[in-house]
Each structure stands twice: as structure tokens, then as C-alpha cells.
Amino acid sequence: MKLHPMIAALRKHKAGVVLIALQIALTLAIVCNAIFIIGQRIDRVNRPTGLDEGNLFLATQQWVGAPSADTPDGVARLDAMLKEDLAALRNLPGVASVAPINSVPLLNSSWNGSVSTKPDRKFSDKGDNVRTTYYFSDENVLPVLGLRLVAGRNFTAADVQHQGFRDNPPRPIVILTKDLADKLYPKGDAVGKAVYIDGSGSPSTIIGVVARLQVPGSGTWTNNFAWNSTLVPTRLNANFSRYAVRTKPGQLDAVMRTVAPTLYKVNPLRVLDDDSVKSFGDIRAKAYRADVGMAILMGVICLVLLSVTAAGIVGLTSFWVGQRHRQIGVRRALGARKVDILHYFQLENLLIAGSGALIGIGMAVGLNLALMRYYEMDRLPVLYTLIGVIAVLVLGQCAVFVPARRASNVPPVTATRAV
Amino acid sequence: MFGYYLDLALRSLKRNRVLTALMVLAIALGIGTSMTTLTVMHVLSGDPIPQKSAQLFRVRMDVSPDDHFRQGDKVPDNLTRRDAEALLRDGKADHQAAMSAGAMVVVSAQGEPLRVATRYTGADFFPMFDVPMRYGQAWRPEDDAARARVAVISGDLNEQLFGGKDSVGKTLQVGGQSLRIVGVLGDWAMNPRFYDLSNGQFGNSEQVFLPLSTALDLKLSTSGSLTCWGSAPDSRAPEAPCIWLQYWAELDTPAKAAAYRQYLQNYIALQQQGGRFSHPGLAEELDVMQWLDAKGVVPSDVRLQTWLALGFLGICLLNTVGLLLAKFLRRSGEIGVRRALGASRRAIFLQCLVEAGVVGLAGGVLGLALAALGLVLVRHQPTDYAAYIHMDLSMLLLTFALALASSLLAGLLPAWRAMQVAPAVALKSN
Numbered sequence: 140m141k142l143h144p145m146i147a148a149l150r151k152h153k154a155g156v157v158l159i160a161l162q163i164a165l166t167l168a169i170v171c172n173a174i175f176i177i178g179q180r181i182d183r184v185n186r187p188t189g190l191d192e193g194n195l196f197l198a199t200q201q202w203v204g205a206p207s208a209d210t211p212d213g214v215a216r217l218d219a220m221l222k223e224d225l226a227a228l229r230n231l232p233g234v235a236s237v238a239p240i241n242s243v244p245l246l247n248s249s250w251n252g253s254v255s256t257k258p259d260r261k262f263s264d265k266g267d268n269v270r271t272t273y274y275f276s277d278e279n280v281l282p283v284l285g286l287r288l289v290a291g292r293n294f295t296a297a298d299v300q301h302q303g304f305r306d307n308p309p310r311p312i313v314i315l316t317k318d319l320a321d322k323l324y325p326k327g328d329a330v331g332k333a334v335y336i337d338g339s340g341s342p343s344t345i346i347g348v349v350a351r352l353q354v355p356g357s358g359t360w361t362n363n364f365a366w367n368s369t370l371v372p373t374r375l376n377a378n379f380s381r382y383a384v385r386t387k388p389g390q391l392d393a394v395m396r397t398v399a400p401t402l403y404k405v406n407p408l409r410v411l412d413d414d415s416v417k418s419f420g421d422i423r424a425k426a427y428r429a430d431v432g433m434a435i436l437m438g439v440i441c442l443v444l445l446s447v448t449a450a451g452i453v454g455l456t457s458f459w460v461g462q463r464h465r466q467i468g469v470r471r472a473l474g475a476r477k478v479d480i481l482h483y484f485q486l487e488n489l490l491i492a493g494s495g496a497l498i499g500i501g502m503a504v505g506l507n508l509a510l511m512r513y514y515e516m517d518r519l520p521v522l523y524t525l526i527g528v529i530a531v532l533v534l535g536q537c538a539v540f541v542p543a544r545r546a547s548n549v550p551p552v553t554a555t556r557a558v
Numbered sequence: 559m560f561g562y563y564l565d566l567a568l569r570s571l572k573r574n575r576v577l578t579a580l581m582v583l584a585i586a587l588g589i590g591t592s593m594t595t596l597t598v599m600h601v602l603s604g605d606p607i608p609q610k611s612a613q614l615f616r617v618r619m620d621v622s623p624d625d626h627f628r629q630g631d632k633v634p635d636n637l638t639r640r641d642a643e644a645l646l647r648d649g650k651a652d653h654q655a656a657m658s659a660g661a662m663v664v665v666s667a668q669g670e671p672l673r674v675a676t677r678y679t680g681a682d683f684f685p686m687f688d689v690p691m692r693y694g695q696a697w698r699p700e701d702d703a704a705r706a707r708v709a710v711i712s713g714d715l716n717e718q719l720f721g722g723k724d725s726v727g728k729t730l731q732v733g734g735q736s737l738r739i740v741g742v743l744g745d746w747a748m749n750p751r752f753y754d755l756s757n758g759q760f761g762n763s764e765q766v767f768l769p770l771s772t773a774l775d776l777k778l779s780t781s782g783s784l785t786c787w788g789s790a791p792d793s794r795a796p797e798a799p800c801i802w803l804q805y806w807a808e809l810d811t812p813a814k815a816a817a818y819r820q821y822l823q824n825y826i827a828l829q830q831q832g833g834r835f836s837h838p839g840l841a842e843e844l845d846v847m848q849w850l851d852a853k854g855v856v857p858s859d860v861r862l863q864t865w866l867a868l869g870f871l872g873i874c875l876l877n878t879v880g881l882l883l884a885k886f887l888r889r890s891g892e893i894g895v896r897r898a899l900g901a902s903r904r905a906i907f908l909q910c911l912v913e914a915g916v917v918g919l920a921g922g923v924l925g926l927a928l929a930a931l932g933l934v935l936v937r938h939q940p941t942d943y944a945a946y947i948h949m950d951l952s953m954l955l956l957t958f959a960l961a962l963a964s965s966l967l968a969g970l971l972p973a974w975r976a977m978q979v980a981p982a983v984a985l986k987s988n
Contacts, residue, residue, distance in 0.1 A: 154883055154971065154975065155880060155883055155884065158876055158879055158880040158883065159880060161876055162873055162876040162877055162880065165869065165872060165873045165876065166873055168869075169866065169869050169870065169873070173866065176862075201663065201673065203663045203665075203671045204663075204734060207777060209777060209792065305791075305792065305793060306791075338788075378779065408671070409671075410663055410671050410672075410673050412673065425940070428939075428940045429859065429939075429940070429941070432939055432940075433859055433863075436863065437866075440591070440866060440867075440870060443587055443591075443870075444870060444873060447584050447587060447873060447874055447877055448873065448877070450580050450583075450584065450877070451580075451584070451876075451877035451880055451881065454577055454580055454880070454881045454884060455880050455881065455884050458884035458885075458887075458888060459884075461888065462888070510862070513861075514858050514861070514862055515858070
């Protein structure tokens with residue numbers, strides 16, 4: 140089939156052609172970027188924390204009338220209370236292991252700082268400091284969280300210190316994540332070497348390296364240090380405490396229900412509310428709710444957008460078919476087969492959608508550049524543009540099929556009938 | 559004439575129901591999504607205290623020691639206790655208060671412990687932010703100086719603890735200490751909670767307010783951002799190198815605001831002379847709306863959604879333009895007859911626009927329903943602002959204005975083309 144007569148025919152309805160092409164171009168631009176945003180959000184939600192997330196929950200509680208953590212005596216009493224709680228939780232049937240901890244990944248409550256390979260580094264020496272998040276826990280932290288040790292050793296009970304929440308004692312040993320260790324010691328020989336915490340002058344020896352452990356912050360502000368965690372063998376003593384608990388398989392719900400009564404039995408002077416005992420699944424769901432919501436919204440917008448564009452194509456093509464009723468009859472009378480008429484409209488649509496898609500690629504890239512400038516977006520990969528192009532072309536073909544088939548059913552006798 | 563056009567428009571729309579439904583639906587979808595996101599934007603970027611927002615200023619400064627100062631860093635939001643107390647002592651503003659959020663446990667009449675959110679601040683807080691009192695009154699500046707054991711509680715907490723009765727003079731048990739209640743708040747909630755955006759940007763006011771000096775004296779726990787330049791045994795100590803206090807000042811006239819700006823610069827210069835630091839030590843005060851803008855209270859996701867929705871509306875309009883064009887030109891014959899019978903081009907143009915406007919209004923009504931549905935969905939989102947998203951009268955009017963304007967805009971080109979129909983050609987081709 141020759142394109143020349145088709146283009147000549149299209150020039151007769153410039154306005155309609157331009158409108159459809161423009162609509163397809165805009166749809167392509169928005170759909171490409173929306174699908175890209177969906178893809179990015181899904182990637183974020185699916186990144187592993189490094190934890191074994193099943194059978195894990197977190198309990199947070201606050202003591203009422205607890206001693207002050209600002210005096211050595213108060214700290215000692217708070218630590219005794221913490222140990223009582225730990226023992227009670229450990230003795231619960233169904234509990235595999237328990238560790239006190241200040242936060243867990245995705246909880247969005249974090250203690251951040253920076254570590255350096257050199258002592259007494261100032262905050263302003265940007266290059267030497269690597270941002271990190273501290274997890275304060277004890278020797279059970281690896282089995283409780285399900286972290287995988289890739290070098291060195293775990294903490295032992297003898298390594299574990301305790302301190303008041305606001306104190307800042309020296310920290311002789313730490314375990315780092317592999318990401319952080321590799322940043323500090325790129326040769327991969329971090330175990331046994333020293334790091335200096337928060338510009339401190341006293342060294343902390345790296346005794347072990349774990350494969351992966353995400354920081355508690357789930358916002359985009361943590362993107363450049365999401366895997367830089369430091370584990371410190373210290374129980375923090377304050378008027379509140381957190382316990383990470385790993386249960387035996389399948390007993391998560393049962394154990395979670397017994398936590399509040401058990402802790403109240405140890406010491407009734409405390410507050411545990413509905414939000415205090417949370418499974419890791421809930422923590423994860425809460426952290427990523429906004430991302431999931433955005434992905435769903437984008438998905439819905441894409442679908443509605445494609446339907447509106449499809450409806451527009453159907454409407455306008457139907458109109459053209461009606462307008463060219465007689466012309467089609469003439470072609471049929473001159474020997475064109477039904478399939479020729481069908482193909483004519485299909486090809487015409489491909490031509491319009493194709494030129495729309497070409498403009499749309501430009502618009503998609505432009506929109507992406509604007510989004511990169513004003514929002515946290517990455518460069519749109521070519522793949523997404525291709526998916527978008529194929530989507531609008533297929534959409535055009537599907538939308539044009541019904542009116543085109545109606546056109547192909549115009550009987551040749553129309554040509555001879557007076558209007 | 560308008561009535562006649564309206565009648566013609568309705569007849570024409572009825573003749574081709576599917577096409578009409580398609581156009582109405584397209585406009586409704588565009589309007590519905592745009593209005594949903596615009597309403598969220600409208601609520602989030604609203605002024606929480608319109609009568610005073612230009613007179614209230616958040617004071618912030620960078621007084622970090624030289625070895626912590628990095629050129630180009632943002633000015634920290636909070637002050638050290640040393641600077642906050644110095645500014646309070648000078649008292650150059652009409653009202654001023656340093657403050658921090660905190661949490662504590664109070665014991666209810668039934669003996670149940672309740673965890674409550676608190677605000678430690680000064681007596682000026684209440685007149686500065688126009689806080690209404692149901693019973694009693696705020697504490698006086700003398701109470702700040704005397705570290706008086708006094709508290710103001712929220713209406714909600716008064717309901718929970720005292721059954722809503724006047725509780726002035728009663729006591730509140732806090733960790734072995736007792737605070738005398740001097741006032742009970744009326745309904746007061748700032749959304750966004752501009753005075754402290756670090757502990758939830760939307761939500762109810764705190765339940766207990768007490769003097770900052772008292773809270774420091776009792777070593778009550780504070781919450782919120784805390785940054786220190788080096789180790790401090792007690793980060794809340796008077797000279798601790800830690801920034802954690804929020805500082806607000808009320809300056810009633812532009813002249814006073816300018817004078818205050820000068821005063822802050824002088825204060826920084828004094829610190830430099832005293833050898834505290836040698837960097838420029840930026841100090842600035844932002845009024846409420848500047849402050850909300852600087853803190854990005856409208857989440858970037860919401861902005862993105864709004865732009866997407868407007869783009870979506872644009873596509874729906876293009877769609878409507880195409881369909882109207884098809885519809886009007888299909889009626890070339892009819893238009894030709896009307897033109898031949900003496901209708902002017904203007905009359906044809908107006909007739910077409912009335913038809914477009916009818917489609918727009920119908921789209922607007924349906925769009926409003928869709929927007930209401932969209933807002934229900936937004937309210938079910940797990941965001942702290944969800945509960946405050948409502949459509950007000952101005953947004954309602956905007957919905958119809960937007961629907962009408964966009965459909966008329968969409969009708970312009972098709973109406974123009976329809977009016978150009980040459981009567982002779984149209985009649986002959988029929």
C-alpha cells in the first residue's frame with residue numbers, strides 16, 4: 140500500500156491529526172515517566188535490609204518513674220531493670236533469642252554519626268568521614284536479626300558494656316557492614332584495623348564484618364549511606380527500652396501476644412501501648428506505605444490516561460469513518476477488498492501514532508529532565524521510552540480496530556447510492 | 559438567544575450520547591484528579607495562623623565553632639541554650655519564646671499511666687500564638703524566672719483526667735513531682751504545626767505545657783533534633799555545645815522586624831569579637847510562610863502528583879478538543895443551513911461555545927464527585943496530614959471555574975472551525 144495518498148488524505152484533516160498526535164505524545168511522555176517512577180519505588184521497596192525478616196518482632200516500652208540516666212547509680216538501676224526484662228523475654232516459650240537494641244532497619248528512628256580511619260578528624264574534613272548509623276545491642280544481635288558474618292567474629296558477652304543514654308564512653312570494639320568496611324579499607328582487610336567514631340581520639344577495633352544491614356531511616360535522605368551501619372556492643376540505659384525478639388518458626392503471633400503481660404508481670408510501672416509490639420513485617424509495611432501508595436497511584440493514572448487516549452482515538456476515527464463512508468464505498472466498488480480498507484485505517488493510525496510517539500519521546504526526555512531538576516529522579520533509561528512507544532502504538536492499533544472494521548463492512552453499493 | 563443556544567446544545571448532545579458521555583467523562587476525570595491533588599496542595603500550603611503569620615518569626619543562626627563550620631551549609635534550625643537564653647534576656651521582640659518538645663508520663667485519676675506529649679516553653683508562647691484558654695490562664699513571666707511548678711493542659715487531657723471540669727488549681731503528678739495546673743486550653747491546633755515541624759507536621763497540639771526553666775530543673779526528657787559539636791556530659795546544660803531549642807519572636811511592624819534583624823547581626827558580631835568563632839555566623843529570621851516553605855511542608859510527592867494531574871487534565875482537554883471538532887464538523891450541513899438562513903458567524907461561534915460549556919459543567923459536576931472520592935482515598939492514606947484534607951468553598955468554586963474554563967478553552971478551536979464553514983459548500987455537498 141502506498142503512503143502517498145494516505146498522507147494526502149490526512150492533510151485534509153490537519154487539526155484532528157495534530158490533536159491525536161499531540162495527545163499520544165503527551166500520553167507517552169507521562170506514561171514513560173510514571174512507569175519509571177513506579178519501577179524506582181518498587182526497587183526501593185524490594186531492597187533487602189540484610190535481616191532475616193520472618194519470625195522477628197520489636198517491643199518498645201517506657202518505664203514510669205524510672206531512675207534518672209544522668210547519674211551512675213540511676214544507670215546501674217536502669218541496667219538491672221533492662222536485664223530483668225531480657226531474662227523474662229528469653230524464658231518465654233517460643234522465643235529463640237532476644238537482644239536489646241536502639242533501633243532496627245526501616246524504623247525511622249536512628250542515631251547517626253560518622254567514622255574515620257584517622258583519629259581526631261574534624262567534622263569539616265569531608266573526605267575522611269564516612270556517614271554511618273549506630274546500632275547499640277549485645278552479643279545476641281547477629282542471631283536475633285539474622286545477620287550474616289562475612290569476616291572476623293561476633294561479640295561475646297564479655298565485650299558488652301552498658302551506658303546511660305546521653306553518655307559517650309570510649310568504644311573499644313565494633314562490627315561494621317561490608318559496605319562501610321570497604322569504604323574505610325578498600326582492600327577488604329578491615330578486620331583488626333581501627334576506626335575513630337565521631338571524630339574521637341580513641342580507636343575502636345573492627346572485630347567483624349557483616350554482609351549487609353540497612354540503616355533505620357527509609358527516606359531518600361539516607362540513600363547515600365543506606366548500607367553503612369556500625370554495631371556497637373553496648374546496652375543503652377534510659378527510661379525506655381527496645382527489645383528485638385526472634386521467635387521459633389510459626390510462633391510469632393503467639394509470642395507477640397504474651398509480651399505485654401510478661402513485661403507487666405516483671406514490673407507493672409511501665410507503659411506499653413497498641414503500637415509497642417510490632418512485627419518486622421508491620422515495620423516494613425509502615426516504612427514503605429507512601430512508596431507503595433505512590434506506585435499504585437501512578438499505575439492508576441497510567442491506566443486512566445491510556446483509556447482516555449484510546450477513547451479519543453475511537454471517537455475521532457469513528458467520525459472519520461462516517462465522513463468517508465461514500466469514499467470507502469467507491470474504493471470497495473473499484474475492487475478493494477475488506478481487508479484493504481481495514482489495513483488502510485490501521486496504517487493511517489500507525490502513521491499518526493508513530494509521529495505522535497516521535498514527538499512523545501522528545502517530550503518524555505524533556506519531562507524527565509524537568510523532574511530530575513526539581514525532584515529526586517534519575518535519568519530515564521531508554522528501555523522505559525521503548526516500552527512507552529510500544530504501548531502507545533499497540534494502544535492505537537487496538538483502539539482503531541473497531542471503527543476500522545466498521546469501515547471495512549461498508550458495502551460497495553454505497554458508492555452508487557445517492558446521498 | 560442564550561436559552562435557544564442552550565436548547566440546541568442539549569438536543570445536539572442528546573443526539574450522540576456515546577460521544578457526549580465520552581467528553582463528559584474525559585473532562586470529569588481530568589477535573590477530578592486535578593482537584594484532588596490541588597485540594598491537598600491547598601491544605602498543605604495553607605497559612606496556619608493567617609492573622610499573624612507575617613509578624614511571627616523563627617530565629618535561627620549558625621554559631622558553630624570554626625572547625626565545624628562548612629561554607630554553604632544550611633543555617634541550623636535550632637539554637638544553643640546559651641544563645642536562646644541570651645536572646646530571651648535581651649527581650650528585643652514584642653513577644654519571644656524558646657521551646658522544645660518532650661514527652662512524659664502522667665497518672666490518671668484511675669491510676670493508669672498515660673504517655674503525653676509536652677511542650678517546654680515560656681509565658682510569651684500563649685499570647686504570641688493567640689492560644690485560647692478555656693479555664694484559668696497561662697503562667698506569668700515571673701513563673702519562668704522562678705522555675706515555678708506550674709502547667710497548662712490541653713482540653714483533651716482535661717477531659718481525660720478531670721472529666722472536662724475546671725481543673726485550675728489541681729495538680730498533675732509527673733515522675734514524683736507535682737505540677738499545679740494554672741490553665742486549660744480551649745480548642746487549639748495549628749495545622750501544619752508550624753512552631754515545631756520536627757515532631758509531626760500535622761496533628762493535635764501538645765497535651766501539657768510547662769515552663770522551659772521548670773522542665774530543665776526537673777530534668778524532664780526532651781525530644782526532637784539535637785546536634786552537638788563534641789561530647790557534652792549533659793547536652794541540656796547552659797553552656798553545652800548543642801543546638802536543640804526552637805526560638806520564635808513576634809515583631810508587630812516591619813520597622814521592628816528590621817531593627818530585630820540589625821540586633822541579630824550585632825549579636826553575631828559580639829560573638830565574633832568574643833572569639834567564639836570567626837566565620838560569618840549567619841543569623842536570620844523567617845516569617846511563618848517563609849519558614850514553612852524552607853522546611854518543605856508540602857511533600858515533593860504531592861507536588862509531583864499535582865503536576866501529573868494537571869498534565870492529565872491537559873490530555874483530557876486535547877481529547878475533548880478532538881471530539882468536539884469531530885462533532886461540530888459533522889454538523890457542517892446543519893451549520894450551513896443556519897448560516898444560509900442568516901445566522902452570523904458570531905452566532906454559530908457562540909452556539910458551539912454554549913455546547914462546549916454545557917459539556918464542561920456536566921464534567922465539572924461529575925468531576926466534583928470524583929474529587930470527593932479521591933479525597934476519601936487521600937484521607938485513608940497513612941500520612942499525618944490525611945485527617946485535615948477537606949474541600950472548602952474556594953476549592954469548590956475553583957472546581958467549576960476550572961471545568962468551565964477548560965471546556966470553553968477546548969471549545970474555542972472547534973467553534974472557530976465550525977464558524978468558518980462556508981454555507982454554499984456545506985449545502986452543496988449535502
